Amino acid sequence: xxxxxxxxxxxxxxxxxxxxxxxxxxxxxxxxxxxxxxxxxxxxxxxxxxxxxxxxxxxxxxxxxxxxxxxxxxxxxxxxxxxxxxxxxxxxxxxxxxxxxxxxxxxxxxxxxxxxxxxxxxxxxxxxxxxxxxxxxxxxxxxxxxxxxxxxxxxxxxxxxxxxxxxxxxxxxxxxxxxxxxxxxxxxxxxxxxxxxxxxxxxxxxxxxxxxxxxxxxxxxxxxxxxxxxxxxxxxxxxxxxxxxxxxxxxxxxxxxxxxxxxxxxxxxxxxxxxxxxxxxxxxxxxxxxxxxxxxxxxxxxxxxxxxxxxxxxxxxxxxxxxxxxxxxxxxxxxxxxxxxxxxxxxxxxxxxxxxxxxxxxxxxxxxxxxxxxxxxxxxxxxxxxxxxxxxxxxxxxxxxxxxxxxxxxxxxxxxxxxxxxxxxxxxxxxxxxxxxxxxxxxxxxxxxxxxxxxxxxx
Numbered sequence: 001x002x003x004x005x006x007x008x009x010x011x012x013x014x015x016x017x018x019x020x021x022x023x024x025x026x027x028x029x030x031x032x033x034x035x036x037x038x039x040x041x042x043x044x045x046x047x048x049x050x051x052x053x054x055x056x057x058x059x060x061x062x063x064x065x066x067x068x069x070x071x072x073x074x075x076x077x078x079x080x081x082x083x084x085x086x087x088x089x090x091x092x093x094x095x096x097x098x099x100x101x102x103x104x105x106x107x108x109x110x111x112x113x114x115x116x117x118x119x120x121x122x123x124x125x126x127x128x129x130x131x132x133x134x135x136x137x138x139x140x141x142x143x144x145x146x147x148x149x150x151x152x153x154x155x156x157x158x159x160x161x162x163x164x165x166x167x168x169x170x171x172x173x174x175x176x177x178x179x180x181x182x183x184x185x186x187x188x189x190x191x192x193x194x195x196x197x198x199x200x201x202x203x204x205x206x207x208x209x210x211x212x213x214x215x216x217x218x219x220x221x222x223x224x225x226x227x228x229x230x231x232x233x234x235x236x237x238x239x240x241x242x243x244x245x246x247x248x249x250x251x252x253x254x255x256x257x258x259x260x261x262x263x264x265x266x267x268x269x270x271x272x273x274x275x276x277x278x279x280x281x282x283x284x285x286x287x288x289x290x291x292x293x294x295x296x297x298x299x300x301x302x303x304x305x306x307x308x309x310x311x312x313x314x315x316x317x318x319x320x321x322x323x324x325x326x327x328x329x330x331x332x333x334x335x336x337x338x339x340x341x342x343x344x345x346x347x348x349x350x351x352x353x354x355x356x357x358x359x360x361x362x363x364x365x366x367x368x369x370x371x372x373x374x375x376x377x378x379x380x381x382x383x384x385x386x387x388x389x390x391x392x393x394x395x396x397x398x399x400x401x402x403x404x405x406x407x408x409x410x411x412x413x414x415x416x417x418x419x420x421x422x423x424x425x426x427x428x429x430x431x432x433x434x435x436x437x438x439x440x441x442x443x444x445x446x447x448x449x450x451x452x453x454x455x456x457x458x459x
Contacts, residue, residue, distance in 0.1 A: 002085040004077050006067050007032060008172075009124035010269060011103045013330035018108045018118055019089035024435075026335040028423045038420050045417035049408060056414050060379045061171040068126035068176040071147035079155045082123060083187035090117040094199040097441055099294075100190065100280060101205030102272045105332045105346030106302040107294075112334035113313065115438030117197075118205070119190050121276060122161075122269065125151075125179040126172075134166040134173050135246055135253035137224050144177045145216065152219050157185040159219045159275075161268035165226040166256060167235070167242075168349065170249070171379040180268040184219070186279035194283045201441060201458075202284040202291050206272040209298040212236070212261035223268045224258035227298065228349035229384025236261070241383045249380070270299045270348075294448070295455040300348045304361050305454045309447045310343045311365075313439060322369040324398075325405070325426075326358060329376035331418065336426040341433045342372070350375050350413065355386040355394065362397050371398035372429075374405040374422040377415040388412045 005012050007030075016031040028035040048059050069077075097116035099107065111118045127147055132140040141162060148160050161180040164173060172178075183190075194202065212232045213221040225235030234242065238255030246253050266273050284291045296302040307324075314321035325342035327333070329349055337344045345361060347354035362368075373395060375388075388409045395402030406421030448456040 002082060004069055004125045005082060005085070006064070006124040006126045008064055008067070008330070010330055011120040011123050014103055014105060014108045014332065015086060015089055015118070015120060017332055017334055018111055021112050021334040022115065022117060023091055026423065026427070027333050029420045030330065038424060042417055042420040042424065045420055046408075048416050049411040049414065053414065056416070057171050057379055060414075060416060061174050064126065064172040065128065065175045068128040070128055071144055074125075074127060074147040075150040075154050077125065077151050077155065079158050079181070079183065080187055080189060083183070083189035086119055087189050087193040090193075090197075092197065095197050096200035097203060098194060098198045099203045099205050101276075102207035102270055102299065104205065104207065104270070104296070104299040104302050105327055105329075105348075106300070106306040106344070107205050108332060109310065109334055109337065109344040109346065110302070110306050110444065112338065113310065113439040114441060114444065116203075119193070121273060122180055122182045124269075125181055126176045127179050128175060129177050130175075133251075133253070134170055135251045135256055137164040137166070137256055137258040139257070140164060140173070140177060141216070141222050141259065148179060148220055149217065151179070152217070157183060157187065159184050159221075159273060161213070161221055161223055161265065162216070163223045163226055163268040164258070165224075167229055167245075167382045167384070168226060168378055170382065182266070182273045184273055184275040186276060186283055191283050194289075195287060198284070198287070198289050200289060202280060202289055204272075204277065204280055204291065204293050206293055206295045207267070207270045207299055208295060209267040209271045210264045211267040211271070213263055213265040214259040214261050215263060221265050222259055223265070224256065224261070226269060227267060228353070229351045229382055234383075239383075245383050290458060292445075292456060292458045296453075298348070300346070300354060300357060302454055303346050303357070305448055305451050307343050307345045307361065308365070309444065312447070313443070314341055314343070317436065319433060320369070324368040324371045326371065326373040326394075328354075328374055331374040331376050331422055333423060333426055336423070336429075338435055339432045340426065340429045343368070350378070350386060351384045352386040352390075353384070355390060358394060362394070367397065367399055369399045370401040371395055372401070372403055372405040372426070373407070374418060375407050375412060375415075377411070377413045377418055379414050381413060385413060
């Protein structure tokens with residue numbers, strides 16, 4: 001891992017999953033350990049599941065804190081080095097398609113089908129902080145603001161989104177702040193990679209999701225809350241459910257003391273910063289490549305389109321297309337998805353809104369014989385989360401098989417062993433199929449161009 005980038009983040013997890021797939025490798029234990037170590041890792045994390053609640057939460061928070069940087073070191077971060085680290089994940093060869101932009105698990109599966117790399121616009125840089133309370137966002141901002149300003153002064157091509165979410169990231173932000181950085185100019189490493197490796201179409205992944213923010217500086221915004229579970233208004237105004245949640249964690253607060261928003265910005269984790277667009281068009285045009293724009297309202301909005309694409313692709317190859325693999329946040333496995341002939345359905349999180357989206361997808365198409373599901377655990381029973389029995393009801397939709405992949409229902413949402421056991425369970429699925437040749441871009445253009453829930457345009 002890079003010394004500044006978080007390994008537990010969506011962008012880095014998706015980057016590792018896709019790059020390993022392009023190297024012909026699967027993704028055991030989220031790519032952090034070799035497959036041979038998986039049984040040991042699984043046992044250690046399983047033991048963590050059995051710890052008393054406070055101890056298991058503490059262990060989870062410490063695992064993230066160990067990756068955070070001291071505030072004083074942020075001025076030494078260099079965006080070009082981070083970009084070099086990103087492109088270093090991929091084999092150096094010619095690709096007919098390269099994706100750049102917003103993260104989405106569905107996008108990872110689309111890129112895997114095309115045999116294409118994806119270069120993220122956004123990365124998470126966790127920063128240590130002492131003394132701040134997760135339910136006092138305004139105070140946490142005050143404590144780390146100088147570090148953010150120093151980092152921006154040294155990196156004029158970056159925009160900083162300080163994201164603070166005591167609902168979904170409660171355990172992690174007890175000792176750190178989430179700095180999400182977005183490139184507003186194309187870094188030289190990305191430009192060189194496109195010059196050397198792109199031979200066809202540059203696809204810009206444009207997630208249109210925005211969120212209320214408070215402007216701290218010209219390239220610095222603060223975002224309270226995030227997608228999944230609660231609305232921006234609930235974060236701002238509070239509710240009886242939020243008050244009960246805070247009380248259950250022994251907090252002295254009953255609502256969040258956050259800076260008042262004064263505008264909207266691209267959502268910190270998922271939204272595309274449009275200032276990068278001119279540089280992308282310029283980079284593609286330098287070697288006569290085409291540019292395509294893939295737009296979707298939020299990261300999960302791309303999921304049904306990719307699932308339908310996979311199902312029709314399997315059926316055109318004579319495969320049943322009757323296996324559904326439901327993934328969650330950073331739990332995804334492009335290599336085993338294709339080897340098991342599974343249709344990928346990626347959810348942004350474990351919330352009720354994602355569960356309703358999955359039910360809507362199942363209601364709108366032919367039923368599946370087999371449904372497997374991996375659920376991300378974030379350590380707390382936060383407002384908006386769907387309980388485990390509701391997820392079990394979804395599994396009952398499988399006509400022959402409906403099972404969790406690596407999930408311990410008794411431990412959810414403190415099921416930390418799922419990070420190792422998901423891969424183990426998928427590797428045991430029978431029957432498997434040969435890895436297919438890459439899907440031609442023309443089939444993707446035809447399939448996505450005909451849909452109303454996403455937008456695919458060229459030129």
